[in-house]
Amino acid sequence: MNIIVQKYGGSSVADSEKIKQIAKKIKEKIKENNKLIIVVSAMGKTTDNLLKLSREISKKPNLRELDMLLTTGEQISASLLSIALNEIKIKAKSLNAYQAGIYTNNEYNHAKIEKFDTKNILNHLENYQVLVITGFQGINQNGDLTTLGRGGSDTSAVALASSLNAKCEIYSDYPGIYTIDPKLYPNAKKIKKVNYDEMLEMSRLGSKVLHYRSVEIAKKYKTIIYCGATFSEEEGSYIMPGIEDSVVTGLSVDRGQTQVNIINLPINYSLINEIFKITTEKSFNVDMISIINANDKINVSFSIVENDKADMDEFLKTHLKEFKDVKLSYRYNLTKISVVGVGMRSSKGVAMRFFKSLDKIPITLVTTSEIKISALIDETNLSKAIKNIAEEFSL
Amino acid sequence: MNIIVQKYGGSSVADSEKIKQIAKKIKEKIKENNKLIIVVSAMGKTTDNLLKLSREISKKPNLRELDMLLTTGEQISASLLSIALNEIKIKAKSLNAYQAGIYTNNEYNHAKIEKFDTKNILNHLENYQVLVITGFQGINQNGDLTTLGRGGSDTSAVALASSLNAKCEIYSDYPGIYTIDPKLYPNAKKIKKVNYDEMLEMSRLGSKVLHYRSVEIAKKYKTIIYCGATFSEEEGSYIMPGIEDSVVTGLSVDRGQTQVNIINLPINYSLINEIFKITTEKSFNVDMISIINANDKINVSFSIVENDKADMDEFLKTHLKEFKDVKLSYRYNLTKISVVGVGMRSSKGVAMRFFKSLDKIPITLVTTSEIKISALIDETNLSKAIKNIAEEFSL
Incomplete structure (x- = not known):
């Protein structure tokens, strides 16, 4: 039995x-003697x-x-897709989280899938050509419904494909994965194949193509993911193991960042650790962090998302009120621009080329990992920065 | 534990x-030291x-x-009602058919409830002040979802109240049960108490207040049903055992009827039985039936709903084509008007008063039961007929 898992956004x-x-598209695929499991998201704006x-x-x-x-x-x-399939004489059945046996942990609103009842699903596949499974959801051990967080249907599909050792095809409006979001840079190239680690960095950095957790699962089980456009025959992109043919694979952009600067903190690392511990507990999205020790004082700088800035200011003012010398300042309307590529590990000079291509654009914060460099720049400089980096790395 | 089941349409x-x-209304009721089970229908036009x-x-x-x-x-x-209850500090939990344990037979679209997992529901009531249960639905023995037919949430509520031996309150736009639909006759009186049998006749005859099956269940378990308006303090109506204080309790109207006349059938009752057997199998809504044996021939007359008339004509023409003498004719735009009352059993002369009040209005078909008289009249005579009957029986 050749099983294909397809997900439709x-x-x-x-x-x-x-x-x-x-x-109709599914019917074509069945002709090739396949059994299909279709994972669906909610229609259009339903969730909103x-x-x-x-x-x-x-x-x-x-x-x-x-x-x-x-x-x-x-x-x-x-159920509507299953009605449509039955209408054109396909033996199809829809299954919700109870019926498919999708078990998650207890974290309502961002639950993690723990297991699928694959035996039950395989039994159903004996009697049906197509199973249509509700994405984005599961049940916990009490039989209460849980959801996996925004974009969680990707994770449902990849987890299901991984547990059935099947191919996974993710269909959306995008005809694949691009080096840069084509809305930001129309000349962006489509990537034929991309490595799991690169895709993890790209999905975390704001590329909306895939849910982060879905790529983690695919990496763990070496599941090959195909990403393509629903209503187009254009060849899409593959996420798969072991591709390292370019130094820089893609560029990601994260708008709406605010930089927080805390100047003149006393040299007291437990105080600083305490600040980041509490900000995490309070669910602030603290991202790029830079700590500089200068003149017997410490300066800390980090980025947060725009929405958190009022709460963050209140929290810091309260928490640091005993330190009279400390100054708080903010920089608004910033954008994080990042380049990602597994090839960076073995290729020198990427950082230098990245900074050179940013030329005279002021950078207010920088972080790097083995396969990623990110810089915080002013939103007004974004299009110039994208153009320069795209040309430098042929994206 | 004093349990009240409430249903909101x-x-x-x-x-x-x-x-x-x-x-808020539910919160008030909890103050009186009750535990509440709320059965809800879908919002407004959702099902449509x-x-x-x-x-x-x-x-x-x-x-x-x-x-x-x-x-x-x-x-x-x-789930929305449960969110609203939690928002005002009521410990509430919503339960769907899986979670509540509502088991039905296999008849999709018009399933019958077989049992509730009352032990499970009572366990939940230990931990919550209010349970909000999805009406209209259940699961069959395969774990597939079923629905109970239009208005089935009434049945969910009454069945639940019956199995928990609880009071049942049905809330809708109507402030109770009336002798006649107030839209047809604004002077109609509200009925304080009505007997199960009368209510069965009334709900079957087109009174939209309650789902027929819900009254059947209430009768079987002697469950008292209160019907009232959701957003009004006005006292509603009770459906309960053993009330026989008026001869005629109410008047029901069923529009959109067509009368079918089959003239000159041979005297062959197995043929006639065959016709009614097949029409039932084909799901025609055959209602009032009159069979008259005259001059070595049989004349059959019956009413059907307007929508069925084209299919019925085709069926009869095909089925009776060998009988050359038989003539088919139809009368359109008819209305069935009925009076119902348990008191009819012991009170003579009701039929006479009914026909007298119809005065010169032509009646094309009549049927009677122990507690009901129905007449088919032309739609144009309806308002006059209602007025006359209402005055005659003080409805």
Whole structure:
């Protein structure tokens, strides 16, 4: 039995016409003697609309109940797709988290899949040509519904493919993975093959193609992921092991950053560790961090997302009020620009070429990893920076 | 533990404001030291919208998948109401058919509840003040979702109350049960108490207040049902055993009837029985039937709903083509008007008073039962007939 797992995103199942088109596409694939498992997201804006309804009732809705609400979105699209498949004489059955046996931990709103009841799914595949499974959700050990976080249907599909040792195809509006988001740089090249580590850095850095956790799982099980456009025959991109043919694979952009500077802290590392410990506990998204020890004082600088800045200011003012010399300052409207590539590990001079291509653009913060360099720059310089880096690394 | 089961219909949970209002109403009821089980319908037009989506994809959607689709409506309203209750510090939990343990037979789209997992529900009630349960649905022995048919949430509530030996309160837009639909006759009186048998006749005859099956269950378990308006303090109506204080309790109206006349059939009862057997198998809604044996021939007359008339004509023409003398004729735009009352059993002259009050209005078909008299009249005479009957029986 040759099993293929396909995942269709929300815009691919946005209305009844698109659902019928996908059903036809699936029918073609079955002709090649395959059994298909289709993982679907909620239709179009369904999840947003459900969230809006819940916010009209409560600013901080009970998370167990919120997940109970949100999981309906995928049950709607799964059953409609199954209706469309049955209409064109395909033996199809939709399965929700209970029926498919998708077990997660207890973390409502960002649960992790623990296991699939693969025996149950394989049994169903004996009797049906296509199973349509609700993405984005699972059940915990109490039988309560959980959701996997925004974009979690990718993870449902990859986890399922991994546990069945099947191919995984992720379909969306994008015809593949690009070196740079084509909306930012229309000349961006499509990447034919990309390594798991590169994709991890790229999905973490704001490339919206794939849910981060899905790539982690694919890496662990060496599952090959194909990313392509739903309504196009254009060849897409593969995420797979062991490709290292270019130094820099792609460029990612993260807008809406604020830089926080804390000047003249006393040399007291336990104080600094305490600050980052608490910011993490309070779920601030602290990202790039730089600590400089100068003149018997310590200066700390880090980036946060724009939305967190008011809360962060209040927290720091309260927490540091006993240190009279300390000065807090903020820089707004910044963008993080990053280049990623496994080839960096073995190739020298990438950082130098990166900084050279940024030329006279002021950089306010820099961080590097083995396969990534990120710089914080002013939003107004973004398009110039993208152009220069793209040309330097032929992206 | 004093348990009350309340059911709220679709218009009562139509938007987030109404859901918040219901949550407040529930909070008041808890103060009286009760535990509440709330059964909800889908919000406003949700079920209609889901049906419309499915029909865009298939004219005859796979029924198993259709039920999978429709059950999402109640899961949305149940979780939103639970969010609203938690927001005002009520310990509440929503439960879908899996979680509540609502077991039905296999008849997708019009399933019958077989049992509730009452032990599970009582366990949950130990830890929560309110359980919000999805109406209209259950699961069959394969774990597939089923629905109970239009208005099935009434049945969910009554069945649950019956199995827990609890009070049952049904809330809707109507402040109770009336002798006649107030839209047809604004002077109609509200009925304080009504007997199960009368209510069965009334709900079967087109009174939209309660799902037929829910009254059957209430009768079997002697469960008292209170019907009232959601957003009003006005005292509603009780459905309960053993009330026989008026001869005629109410008047029901069923529009859109067509009368079928088959003249000059041979005297062959097995042929006639065959006709009614097949029409039932084909799901025609054959209702009032009159058979008259005259002059060595039989004349049969019966009423059907308007929508069935084209199919019925085709069926009869095919089935009776060998009988050359037989003549088929139809009368359109008829209305069935009925009076119901347990008191009829012991009170003579009701039929006479009924026909007298219809005065000069032509009646084309009549049927009677122990507690009901129905007449088929022309739609144009309806308002006059209602007025006359209402005055005659003080409705």
